[in-house]
Amino acid sequence: MNTELGTVVGYSVRFEDMTSSQTKIKYLTDGTLLREAISDPLLHKYKVIILDEAHERTVQTDLLLGVIKKAQRLRNQQHIPVLKVIIMSATIDCDHFSQYFNKAPVYYIRGRQHDIQMMYSKEKQSDYMNAALITVFQIYQNQDEGDILVFSTGEEEIESMIRSVNETIPLLPLESQKLKALPLYAALPLSHQQRVFKTLENGFRKVIFATNIAETSITIPNIKYVVDSGKVKSRSYNSVTGFETLKVQSISKAQAAQRAGRAGREMSGICYRLYTKEEYNEFRDHAIPEIQRCNLANVLLHIIAIGINDVLNFDFMDKPSEDNINSALKQLVHFGAIEAKQELYYLTDVGTLMVIFPVEPKFSKMIVTSKSMGCTEEIITILSLLSVDNIYYIPSNQKDMANEVHKKFISSEGDLIKLLKVYRNFKTAKENKKWCKENFIHINNLKLATDIKKQLSDLCLKASIPLVSSNNNTEVIRKCLSTGLVFNTAYLQKDGTYKTRLTKQEVYIHPSSCLFGTKPENIIFNELVQTSKCYMSIDFRIGELFVLLLVSTRCHRFGSRWSGFSPALQCVGPVSGRFARSGGCLEVIVEIKQQRRVVRQDIVDINGDILFREFEGLFAGNPLAQPFEDIEDFAHPFDSRNSVNFTFDRIHGFNDFHDRYTFDEPTVADDTQQFDHPLDQFGSLVVVEVAAIKR
DNA sequence: CTCTCCCT
Numbered sequence: 001m002n003t004e005l006g007t008v009v010g011y012s013v014r015f016e017d018m019t020s021s022q023t024k025i026k027y028l029t030d031g032t033l034l035r036e037a038i039s040d041p042l043l044h045k046y047k048v049i050i051l052d053e054a055h056e057r058t059v060q061t062d063l064l065l066g067v068i069k070k071a072q073r074l075r076n077q078q079h080i081p082v083l084k085v086i087i088m089s090a091t092i093d094c095d096h097f098s099q100y101f102n103k104a105p106v107y108y109i110r111g112r113q114h115d116i117q118m119m120y121s122k123e124k125q126s127d128y129m130n131a132a133l134i135t136v137f138q139i140y141q142n143q144d145e146g147d148i149l150v151f152s153t154g155e156e157e158i159e160s161m162i163r164s165v166n167e168t169i170p171l172l173p174l175e176s177q178k179l180k181a182l183p184l185y186a187a188l189p190l191s192h193q194q195r196v197f198k199t200l201e202n203g204f205r206k207v208i209f210a211t212n213i214a215e216t217s218i219t220i221p222n223i224k225y226v227v228d229s230g231k232v233k234s235r236s237y238n239s240v241t242g243f244e245t246l247k248v249q250s251i252s253k254a255q256a257a258q259r260a261g262r263a264g265r266e267m268s269g270i271c272y273r274l275y276t277k278e279e280y281n282e283f284r285d286h287a288i289p290e291i292q293r294c295n296l297a298n299v300l301l302h303i304i305a306i307g308i309n310d311v312l313n314f315d316f317m318d319k320p321s322e323d324n325i326n327s328a329l330k331q332l333v334h335f336g337a338i339e340a341k342q343e344l345y346y347l348t349d350v351g352t353l354m355v356i357f358p359v360e361p362k363f364s365k366m367i368v369t370s371k372s373m374g375c376t377e378e379i380i381t382i383l384s385l386l387s388v389d390n391i392y393y394i395p396s397n398q399k400d401m402a403n404e405v406h407k408k409f410i411s412s413e414g415d416l417i418k419l420l421k422v423y424r425n426f427k428t429a430k431e432n433k434k435w436c437k438e439n440f441i442h443i444n445n446l447k448l449a450t451d452i453k454k455q456l457s458d459l460c461l462k463a464s465i466p467l468v469s470s471n472n473n474t475e476v477i478r479k480c481l482s483t484g485l486v487f488n489t490a491y492l493q494k495d496g497t498y499k500t501r502l503t504k505q506e507v508y509i510h511p512s513s514c515l516f517g518t519k520p521e522n523i524i525f526n527e528l529v530q531t532s533k534c535y536m537s538i539d540f541r542i543g544e545l546f547v548l549l550l551v552s553t554r555c556h557r558f559g560s561r562w563s564g565f566s567p568a569l570q571c572v573g574p575v576s577g578r579f580a581r582s583g584g585c586l587e588v589i590v591e592i593k594q595q596r597r598v599v600r601q602d603i604v605d606i607n608g609d610i611l612f613r614e615f616e617g618l619f620a621g622n623p624l625a626q627p628f629e630d631i632e633d634f635a636h637p638f639d640s641r642n643s644v645n646f647t648f649d650r651i652h653g654f655n656d657f658h659d660r661y662t663f664d665e666p667t668v669a670d671d672t673q674q675f676d677h678p679l680d681q682f683g684s685l686v687v688v689e690v691a692a693i694k695r
Numbered sequence: 696c697t698c699t700c701c702c703t
Contacts, residue, residue: 013703014703029702030703034703059701059702060703155697155698156698185699217700217701233699233700357703387702510696531697532697537697
């Protein structure tokens with residue numbers, strides 16, 4: 001358009017707003033538009049919204065779809081000019097989108113794609129890593145030049161397959177040793193990721209082992225062959241048990257098409273599917289939308305903040321389960337972020353403050369409480385570090401060294417205090433690149449955390465939360481952190497394992513935690529992820545009594561006494577205690593009783609006044625803050641992870657794999673048509689890009 | 696004895 005960026009055409013993303021009053025066309029991320037919707041629910045500023053990559057069905061996409069639909073209806077009712085919407089999707093789930101938008105017309109456009117031959121495995125493969133390696137060498141030895149992209153599930157598998165390739169190459173005839181194996185996954189430092197873009201010296205071919213990062217985010221040039229394991233690691237959330245699982249699962253048909261498409265970007269290509277046609281037919285059409293497999297606290301708080309109070313009837317394109325919605329609402333009520341009036345939910349003052357911050361509610365709760373606890377500076381530092389991917393860099397070939405170097409940051413108080421230590425050292429070293437390298441720290445993640453901290457600081461000032469530091473009083477920091485993580489407590493059992501207080505599940509300290517191997521009596525964790533075991537990640541130690549207080553959601557004051565029912569502590573029973581004056585300070589004393597006798601009592605905090613003020617908010621609680629239902633102990637099967645200790649020894653050379661591993665004839669996808677349509681009455685249109693896959 | 700990918 002030949003205009004200066006930020007004038008007529010501009011963009012707006014998290015840390016940058018390149019728009020002005022002249023701007024007519026604005027590029028923005030879905031999250032940014034959702035933020036704007038809080039102050040402008042009808043999206044008055046916009047005439048047309050083009051929502052791209054809708055097929056990815058991220059939480060933000062789904063939330064935005066609902067918010068836009070609601071805005072369309074309201075604008076229609078209020079005779080405000082229509083909000084036109086164009087949904088762009090790369091796969092053929094157009095019906096679903098069209099139905100959702102009142103049978104909006106669908107317009108098909110042909111994607112630019114070269115021909116791709118689809119090859120299916122003739123037999124089921126029990127070991128997809130083995131199959132992938134065999135296929136790679138098969139392509140390398142029998143097929144024309146062109147690089148190979150292998151879709152795998154995670155770092156460990158990728159590194160293991162690369163080791164196998166490197167061990168195998170020397171066994172090949174000298175003239176066919178020109179194969180270079182490269183890894184690609186998000187946790188890899190940027191400089192290593194960029195190696196996949198380099199052209200190699202003459203005659204050398206690349207084989208890239210990647211996660212789904214190569215499906216959409218990173219496009220690698222010169223790929224002619226795709227090897228698709230048919231597997232992906234994906235996260236889901238169980239609102240009843242409160243833990244997330246991270247499991248290797250079969251991909252969807254849409255994902256399979258996306259992966260295959262990576263072979264035909266510059267030339268015709270071949271996609272080798274390491275699964276049979278029958279297995280493929282069993283794949284679901286699309287992955288389950290993320291909104292149906294995550295904790296909804298953030299989503300619901302956002303919806304309520306936009307002014308949609310009837311959250312239970314919010315028009316989701318794919319509605320999450322009622323259990324999940326209710327448990328998230330319960331969490332928000334506990335935090336004092338929302339309150340209910342006849343099935344309608346409203347933001348409280350605390351909630352209004354919480355939504356200012358672009359972090360999950362469990363984290364924004366901490367920022368809000370940090371004001372009276374006087375540790376805002378430390379809290380936002382820790383939260384910015386929790387907002388980025390792992391800052392510790394542990395390369396597979398220097399594991400011991402990296403772990404050794406990281407030891408100097410270890411804190412007996414846990415991982416969050418350790419994070420704080422790393423950050424402070426990084427600052428003292430003046431954000432030095434060399435320091436990061438020597439200390440095995442991901443510089444890009446740490447820099448991103450610095451930006452996030454800046455954003456959170458600015459927002460704190462806006463919310464009149466001064467950036468006070470607790471001056472190395474780590475105890476108050478841990479207490480403040482606990483206010484957001486009250487649901488995430490576990491205690492030590494006699495056999496050395498841990499049990500969550502709320503759901504009584506057996507859990508373990510994650511081996512990457514600095515508390516691994518130690519046995520603190522009480523522990524608070526950031527999240528619960530089930531992989532090979534149910535692991536608590538990012539833990540910290542906490543005094544028992546503080547835990548008791550925190551989990552008491554309903555407390556009452558009777559003169560100089562207080563009592564609270566502690567649903568998470570059936571093993572201990574009701575918690576009560578008294579207040580006392582000591583040197584002008586108010587002390588909160590907790591008494592633990594057994595058969596009416598006080599067996600133990602403790603002063604919670606010397607700065608009782610401060611603490612009490614904090615708890616008054618918590619105690620006053622909310623009439624709706626019901627105790628949690630009693631959840632029965634139950635055994636849950638720990639899925640054993642797919643075999644990762646792969647060795648290449650098993651196939652003894654290369655002569656026997658032709659028989660074992662062959663492919664079906666290529667298949668041809670249907671051709672596509674084009675037609676013209678006007679927009680529907682509310683102004684919605686669905687555009688589907690169809691990749692024509694031909695022989 | 697070890698965590699896919701996005702994003703406010």
